[in-house]
Amino acid sequence: MKIAIIGTGYVGLVSGVCFSDFGHEVVCVDKASAKIEALRRGEVPIYEPGLEAVLARNVQAGRLSFATDLSAAIGGAAAIFIAVGTPTRRGDGHADLTYVYAAAEEVARLLTGPVVIVTKSTVPVGTNRRLAEVVRQANPLADFDVASNPEFLREGAAVEDFMKPDRVIVGVESARAREVMAEVYRPLYLRDFPIIYTGLETAEMIKYAANAFLATKISFINEIAALCERVGADVKDVSKGIGLDGRIGRKFLHAGPGYGGSCFPKDTSALARIGQEYGVPQRITEMVIEVNEGVKRRMIDKITDLCDGSVNGKVVAVLGVTFKPETDDMRAAPSLTVVPALIGQGAEVRVVDPQGRREGQALLPGVIWQSDPYQAALGADVLVILTEWNEFRALDLRRLAEAMRQARMADLRNIYSAETVLAAGFDAYDGVGRG
Secondary structure, three states: OEEEEEOOOHHHHHHHHHHHHOOOEEEEEOOOHHHHHHHHOOOOOOOOOOHHHHHHHHHHHOOEEEEOOHHHHHOOOOEEEEOOOOOEOOOOOOEOOHHHHHHHHHHHHHOOOOEEEEEOOOOOOOHHHHHHHHHHHHOOOOOEEEEEOOOOOOOOOHHHHHHOOOOEEEEOOOHHHHHHHHHHOHHHHHOOOOEEEEOHHHHHHHHHHHHHHHHHHHHHHHHHHHHHHHHOOOHHHHHHHHHOOOOOOOOOOOOOOOOOOOOHHHHHHHHHHHHHHOOOOOHHHHHHHHHHHHHHHHHHHHHHHHOOOOOOOOEEEEEOOOOOOOOOOOOOOOHHHHHHHHHHOOOEEEEEOOOOHHHHHHHOOOOEEOOOHHHHHOOOOEEEEOOOOHHHOOOOHHHHHHHOOOOEEEEOOOOOOHHHHHHOOOOEEEOOOOO
16 A cells, blocks of 8 residues: 655654564655755664664665655555644644644645545644645545554654554444555554544544643652652652552653643643634643643752752753654653753753753753763752663762762662762752652
């Protein structure tokens, strides 16, 4: 089956590469000619473990190609996936659907045969129905169906998630659309991965509800962490104690500096706006957003307290600025709140991140980029662990302490215990929710 993917951002590129590994003929199309040329050379514009190897394998096999010409890309395709960005719209929190509808309209004008137009982008409830109207208006004679196929890819594990998903959600309203989508995902069906068919609105809602629920777990445990600090409890043990309950589950119960990334911030905001628009306020989601912003500010206070109430003139070494490990994504990362605040209060901030510099140089003006933690710690007043990259989990703590002017640590990911850090020569340690 021939598949066309519109958009070579994170979702579009991972989806296109993985569909080609299923055995489909896939053309990924994007208007950014420089990006397409780089992809043709085998250069992947994002850091995602395993993606480059899968891409190269399928390009070599002749199943995967990249194009800027939409007409050629969609010619003969049975399914056209729209995987363009839906950023939060300025001013009102809604998802900006400009790129989705523009892609749909452009596709409509070029259609010559029957096709299923599939929305892979995260879109509010009602978008796929409106997309069908856009296509009909642009081309009343178009022979098409619409399907909703939201993605559930974790950055840093996206290839694995695509190949071995917890579930695949497909929103369809016609037998033809269901038949085409069944063929698209046939390799997963044959391996007994769950493929759930729903209506369009239900598929759209599943995506937002899933992300809002996961974000809620994060904000919940961060509020519990703040209480643990006051009462003398340890949030790591609390998380383990409640997470072993099968009704709750252990995932997303790690206290830290708040959630970030490309999905949770914009999707919780969009869900809150959808609720307001339909007169059904999503009060829990609205509070999750509020709590998450407060958590970031609380992290700044922790660092300031370790510096005797002021970071003015102090040197702060920050380990990790991407929103999570195993990605170069800086979107809505806690570092974008914490680091500028420290600089604004007069601190010299040194940063180490295995993949964050490419995006971080523009997003974090005024920081000093260092190649390793020991260089960053030289003469520093406080060491801040902001992203839990594996290379930060086994640091030579004694060497760090000896290099620092004041050996103090703000472990905002709870990688180490206070006992371990203090035994290595640090004068002070503060984690999140550690009593």
